[in-house]
Amino acid sequence: MKKVLVGMSGGVDSTVTALLLKEDGYEVEGLYMKLHSKPGYHEVHLARAQKAADFVGIKLHVLDLQYTFNEKVFQPFIDTYEKGQTPNPCALCNRNLKFGEMIKFADKIGADYLATGHYIKTDGKYFYEAEDDTKDQSYFLFYVNKDILPRLVFPLGERKKSDIKDFAASIKGLESFASQEESSEICFVDTTYTDLLKDYVEVDKPGEVLDTDGNVIGEHKGYMHYTIGKRKGFTVNGAHDPHFVLSIDAKKNQITVGKREDLACNYVELENLNMFNDEKEFDTHVKLRYRTKAVACHVIIEGNCAKVTLKEDVLGVAEGQAAVFYDNNKLLGGGWITKTANKTA
Template sequence: MKRKKVLIGMSGGVDSTVSTLLLKEQGYEVEGVYMKLHSKPGYHEIHQARAQKAADFAGVKLHILDLQDKFNEKVFTPFIETYKEGKTPNPCALCNRNIKFGAMVAFADEVGADYVATGHYIRHDGKYLLQASDDTKDQSYFLFYIDPALVPRLLFPLGERHKADIKAYAASVPGLESFATQGESSEICFVETTYMDVLKPYVAVDQEGEVLDLEGNVVGKHKGYMHYTIGKRKGFTVHGAHDPHFVVEIRPETNQIVVGPREALECRYVELENVNLFDERQEFDCEVKLRYRTQAVPCHVSIEGNRAKVDLAEPVLGVASGQAGVFYDGDKLLGGGWIV
């Protein structure tokens, strides 16, 4: 019987390298692909060399896929535009849909791969994506936007494993020890220092503006609206203030931010747009996570077209437009959308 062929995304990091070895152990025919996504100086020279070293070690062919134009169109430009609109972007979710589980899947078809694999910490049951066994590394939040039809074709070798076990595995394999001690990659690959450093070549971020209170009175100054997200409490002045003030609204058209007390951040209702569902139901109860690294809260969801109305059972602080609202039923990912 002919072995099933897998195309795996390889970055040169420990997760994708160990994933490649695990797939080979499981009897698959494995080929790797390194994707060039952006033009951060020196980045690809380092990471492509690491990926090639990993592929050579694993004994697999490595393809180089230049996706810089597509990445710029589908991920980087929307990142800039979302900030200009006074919202908080989530480029990783866009990258997963359009690049890692978009362009890479199309390339898998070209090379005749039956499956597509990555080093993400996530699982699936053939229909639904499931949270990883290691809840400290779970990446399901960032995969809510991928095409549900792809799920049966995906392989996630690390989904049932913990990060500590992956590092221990790498440390135990002769010649792979250096991968076990590599530093973790940054959360967003094209951000080396701060978001503002990324934005500055494209937009004027340092334009002083007014700080307003909830009644619309000018109470202070800020250094440019793109420096702020909903819930931030530092980096602006409020004259005569003794209690903490938090950003509760961003007005990009007038370069103003509105601040208020902590309770002004409380939100009990959210609307989402461009909803992507792994579930056929149009109305259901579940839990929703409104930002990565936050606790999911119970809610009631009503779907209308590609929008969702979400009634929260308890207040959530600092809900930001542009972020993702992701639905869960236990560890099962039901889908999600973008906060309006």
């Protein structure tokens, strides 16, 4: 009998994942990971995870990874905002903890496979978008080490979220899991990211707003309040038309603003690639932010970096975000955006 370790959060997705795998004949054990240190969070979610494990009839392990999470996810989150960029903590967490530390724990208990409640598919060589495109999480898993793909199992990849909730609601003892509120995209942020940042860095630091010619035209309340494309929260003297954040200079505490069309980008450069194929130059599609459509592009890879020319303009591309390549529904890999430009402007 093959043994599988299931990451359990106390939610309906991981609970149904564990149940389906046990029904499929696997020897199943669960793992709850203590990641961030948000007060009161783990008491609630660990109790739910234990309830789920008891219902399925499996052992639940608990792994305290708060130190590792702070070092590899939370501090980079803070550092990225300090640099005036937009972070993607979920992708870092998936690589370093959910599919990094968890695979180490799977080895420790002799598990052949690792499973989670993510909505994604894999054939052991590539990731593929989930059947439910409204819940697909492939964008956030582009950074996972490709060496572990043959050991990953995703029972929900072929299913719809609505079916999972209906399934749980139909089983006596699981009804409460079906009606639970969905977790937020960034689990350690309660309200807004700026409220969180204020505990660690100086966020409210007024500075200058510039136009595209470098003229001072207004004031903002601190550069960390802004991301590329934002159109509120700063003043522009005498402005009648909407203005959007085009760039952020963290060292000078300045933001540059302009018209919506000034946000257009058709070229990006990437670093720290994580590719599942070996091609060095190819045409494909790329997503430059979660919940956006993939656009056609030409990719040239040089070492651990890539130059990506977009076949159409994209608005509001932010440094620090992930650029993820897709061939139809197959994920080819991706990297981190370090430069954006409009080469036809």
